[in-house]
Amino acid sequence: MIGFILTRAAQSAFVLLVMSFIIYVLLGLMPGDPIDLMIGADPNVTTADITRLKALQGLDQPLLDRYAAWLANALKGDFGYSRLFAKPVLEVLGPRLLNSLVLMAISLALALMVAIPAGIHAARRPGSWTDQAINLLCFAGVSVPPFWLALLLILLFAVSLGALPASGMQTIGDGGLLDRVRYMILPTLTLSAAGIAGYTRHTRAAMIEVLREDYIRTARAKGLAERRVVWRHALRNALLPVVTIAALDFGSLFSGALITETMFSWLGMGKTIYDAVMGNDYNLALVGLLLATGVTLVANILADIVYAWLDPRISYRVERGS
Amino acid sequence: MRISPVTDCGSFSSFDLIALLSVARLRLWRRPRVKPGATARVSATVLSRLLIALIITIAAALGTTSAAPAQTRDKLTIGITQFPSTLNPIIDSMLVKSYILAMARRQISIFGHDWEAMCQLCTELATFDNGRAEAFDVVDKAGKPTGEKGVRTRFTLRGDAFWGDGVPVTTRDIVFTWKVGKHPETGVADYRSFQDILDIEVHDEKSFTVVNRKLDYRYYAMGGFQPLPAHLEEKAFVVPKEYRNRTLYETDPTNPGLYNGPYRITEVVPGSHIVLSRNAQWRGTAPAFNEIQVRTIEKTAALEANLLSGAIDYIAGEAGLSLDQALAFERRHGDDYDVVYKPGLIYEHLDLMLDNPILADLPVRRALIQAIDRQAISDQLFAGKQPVAHSGVHPLDWTHSEEIRKYDYAPDKARALLDDAGWSDIRNGVRHNAAGEKLALEIMTTAGNRVRELVEQVLQDYWKAVGIEARIRNQPARVLFGETISKRQFTGLAMFAWLSAPESLPRTTLHSNFIPSPANSWAGQNYTGFNDPEMDSLIDAIEIELDRDKRGALWKRVQQIYADRLPAIPLYFRADGFILPKWLKGVRPTGHMYTTTNWVEEWRVE
Numbered sequence A: 001m002i003g004f005i006l007t008r009a010a011q012s013a014f015v016l017l018v019m020s021f022i023i024y025v026l027l028g029l030m031p032g033d034p035i036d037l038m039i040g041a042d043p044n045v046t047t048a049d050i051t052r053l054k055a056l057q058g059l060d061q062p063l064l065d066r067y068a069a070w071l072a073n074a075l076k077g078d079f080g081y082s083r084l085f086a087k088p089v090l091e092v093l094g095p096r097l098l099n100s101l102v103l104m105a106i107s108l109a110l111a112l113m114v115a116i117p118a119g120i121h122a123a124r125r126p127g128s129w130t131d132q133a134i135n136l137l138c139f140a141g142v143s144v145p146p147f148w149l150a151l152l153l154i155l156l157f158a159v160s161l162g163a164l165p166a167s168g169m170q171t172i173g174d175g176g177l178l179d180r181v182r183y184m185i186l187p188t189l190t191l192s193a194a195g196i197a198g199y200t201r202h203t204r205a206a207m208i209e210v211l212r213e214d215y216i217r218t219a220r221a222k223g224l225a226e227r228r229v230v231w232r233h234a235l236r237n238a239l240l241p242v243v244t245i246a247a248l249d250f251g252s253l254f255s256g257a258l259i260t261e262t263m264f265s266w267l268g269m270g271k272t273i274y275d276a277v278m279g280n281d282y283n284l285a286l287v288g289l290l291l292a293t294g295v296t297l298v299a300n301i302l303a304d305i306v307y308a309w310l311d312p313r314i315s316y317r318v319e320r321g322s
Numbered sequence B: 001m002r003i004s005p006v007t008d009c010g011s012f013s014s015f016d017l018i019a020l021l022s023v024a025r026l027r028l029w030r031r032p033r034v035k036p037g038a039t040a041r042v043s044a045t046v047l048s049r050l051l052i053a054l055i056i057t058i059a060a061a062l063g064t065t066s067a068a069p070a071q072t073r074d075k076l077t078i079g080i081t082q083f084p085s086t087l088n089p090i091i092d093s094m095l096v097k098s099y100i101l102a103m104a105r106r107q108i109s110i111f112g113h114d115w116e117a118m119c120q121l122c123t124e125l126a127t128f129d130n131g132r133a134e135a136f137d138v139v140d141k142a143g144k145p146t147g148e149k150g151v152r153t154r155f156t157l158r159g160d161a162f163w164g165d166g167v168p169v170t171t172r173d174i175v176f177t178w179k180v181g182k183h184p185e186t187g188v189a190d191y192r193s194f195q196d197i198l199d200i201e202v203h204d205e206k207s208f209t210v211v212n213r214k215l216d217y218r219y220y221a222m223g224g225f226q227p228l229p230a231h232l233e234e235k236a237f238v239v240p241k242e243y244r245n246r247t248l249y250e251t252d253p254t255n256p257g258l259y260n261g262p263y264r265i266t267e268v269v270p271g272s273h274i275v276l277s278r279n280a281q282w283r284g285t286a287p288a289f290n291e292i293q294v295r296t297i298e299k300t301a302a303l304e305a306n307l308l309s310g311a312i313d314y315i316a317g318e319a320g321l322s323l324d325q326a327l328a329f330e331r332r333h334g335d336d337y338d339v340v341y342k343p344g345l346i347y348e349h350l351d352l353m354l355d356n357p358i359l360a361d362l363p364v365r366r367a368l369i370q371a372i373d374r375q376a377i378s379d380q381l382f383a384g385k386q387p388v389a390h391s392g393v394h395p396l397d398w399t400h401s402e403e404i405r406k407y408d409y410a411p412d413k414a415r416a417l418l419d420d421a422g423w424s425d426i427r428n429g430v431r432h433n434a435a436g437e438k439l440a441l442e443i444m445t446t447a448g449n450r451v452r453e454l455v456e457q458v459l460q461d462y463w464k465a466v467g468i469e470a471r472i473r474n475q476p477a478r479v480l481f482g483e484t485i486s487k488r489q490f491t492g493l494a495m496f497a498w499l500s501a502p503e504s505l506p507r508t509t510l511h512s513n514f515i516p517s518p519a520n521s522w523a524g525q526n527y528t529g530f531n532d533p534e535m536d537s538l539i540d541a542i543e544i545e546l547d548r549d550k551r552g553a554l555w556k557r558v559q560q561i562y563a564d565r566l567p568a569i570p571l572y573f574r575a576d577g578f579i580l581p582k583w584l585k586g587v588r589p590t591g592h593m594y595t596t597t598n599w600v601e602e603w604r605v606e
Helices: A002-029 A034-041 A047-056 A063-075 A089-124 A129-143 A146-160 A177-211 A214-221 A226-255 A258-263 A269-278 A282-310 B014-024 B039-064 B095-104 B171-182 B191-195 B240-246 B300-309 B323-333 B362-370 B374-382 B411-420 B450-465 B477-484 B533-544 B548-565 B596-602
Strands: B075-080 B109-111 B117-119 B133-139 B145-156 B197-202 B207-212 B263-269 B273-278 B291-296 B337-352 B425-427 B430-432 B440-444 B469-472 B493-499 B568-581
Touching (some): A002 A282, A047 B191, A089 A177, A089 A269, A129 A177, A146 A177, A146 A258, A177 A258, A214 A226, A226 A282, A258 A269, A269 A282, B075 B300, B095 B273, B095 B596, B171 B191, B171 B207, B191 B197, B300 B323, B323 B337, B323 B374, B323 B450, B362 B411, B362 B568, B450 B469, B477 B493
Parallel strands (some): B075 B291, B440 B493
Antiparallel strands (some): B133 B145, B337 B493, B337 B568
């Protein structure tokens, strides 16, 4: 297992390196650099100003030279300054990463907490009225666009009932736990809705499949309690595809949810990366995207480990040829 | 003084969690007693308990605190849609930064409500009449006259101007700001205006003379000169290249010594909000509010919801809802709020690519403008709040002239002009010339800007009626402004707006020296490629004409040429919609780039 983890870690490092190059080049090839945008906004900028400002920001250098310089600094731990925030990029991303993590982790946990029991319940009685009701809700959850759901929730809970804040992360000057929980409720519900629907569908499908397996019939024939059959034997096998999807979603914990973050003024990674790309903040966009890539890679390694735990038949031992 | 970097996300302590759980009286994890064969009920039980837990948690959160933070009248919460990228007053120009800083900092001079220059930190503007200004002949390094005139202007700082830490605003701050601004490595975009200053002669702590290498019509004021506190900022300027990142406006933005206005910034959460509290060192009119909170909510729908829920009191017109949104809001909630509209110096127009042979022909340009009913567009889409423009000069600007060619809606005249221009062969509703070329033009604007896209479709329809095919090809703002327009890659018409100041000389937009090209690194904003020797000489003449009447005559001619030659199609002057609570009085929109917050001490609760 250790060999497997080390191999995957090395592969991930290589992927990150390649991704850093691809992202840097793509950002560099986007039309308009920061100074081009400034020209459009400031009528007084002259040719001399443009030359001076491009030189100051290193934009007069070829793209590959700029990437090499960035990489050399990054390997020394210096990821540069954010042009939009005038702060070191890690100082900008750190708090936002935490904000995204808190919001997305709670949403994911909530989605799984609701979706797995709902999926099992639906799978136990396929075609029953409860199964159909759950399916209907799932389709609704998947179909409703997050911005629309967010608006509905804001109108209901913030405007009509006045019970919850419409947006933000805390009351200015407050910031206690319950205050923060109040601000978190609507974005969490918005984000969870689609997750609940998706995970319920996956759990239901996997459970229906597993419950038809011979070993389930054998377990029942042995007289095991139905609860034990479902939760211990069936669910453990049915969770494999759910774990795969959850591992992929885990990356989004760090890349954030752009629309929900924007609607609720939540200072997370999604909005930060979007603003960085649109504002030509190369350093911030690059490190933000790499962070999201890195976490997705780590999540996938963890998922592989969880597979082995869920299904002992899966082994990562390296086979040696004789 | 509070500063809450966003890292402070609050700690979910075990005590808090226990308290929350005990309030909710959760017994989630008690193992259910299950009879064999009752699995469906088990999962239903688990599901229902989880849902109950969720509801109880929400109920606990709802129940323990009041619905919305109570808004006392000694506090004002303003909603805006952008957060400033820096709080340093001389690095980067950004409307939302100016909006916020105007409550906390004062400039030497600004434009007032009457669109005339006025002092903020100075005691008197410097004119030849009051003896504070005098012209001189500029000499080169060898001491020989260059033939150009410079000007020396003497200013005195107000005696009651203090930084928030009690240090008086002095000439030391003026000289330091000049040094920062003119240094090529500090990253100040408009550092030429600082470089135009040859010297600043200090007479005493409060009086100084600015020696400017150029004598132009704006000599009497120091617009845009925003003193920095030398006693605090000098350390950050030791390495000029690092100043942008080391300035205290970035590293210690709640330092009271950075501010000299009625308020000072006491809390900054980047991307979220800025809190301003009364500045104890402010000696002017006392402001009404102890605290002003400025919250950034980018989505205008959420901004509206926040206003309606009471989380914010007022949506700033300068950086809030678009006009159509403000109009819709007024229709729904006009009884509960004062909605004030102010057309400003935002000139919405269509730039025409004059390199295109079709558009190089003046009759075609005139046909284009006569084929559209701009008044109907303004009336129908903007409830008549956005006045139709006939040139780039705003009607409230003293330089505005009515004695120019105006184009009313006249589709028959447009058709006749096109016929005369050789576009008389109509096939499938589109005009062709004798060579068989189609009268087709591309129109571009910022993708996603709902209002512009709507106007674009209306224009397309008008032009179709006279046989002109307009093909829409929109691009995201960063591509449109960062590449397509700035590098003159559009082929037909480009719809966008100019934001200018009162009596703003159109040198960069209409002078032939400012046509962007690879040779000048794409500098300049004469994107249409307009090249008119008379216009060039008028612009040069206006800049150095000090006599107001003579300058007015020159301005009239500029507008006449613009209307005659039509390098662009004027559409209208955009209006801002200010949504104010009925109890807030004294907010007077200016219509120019100096925001309402420059008079924040006049805002009152009634």
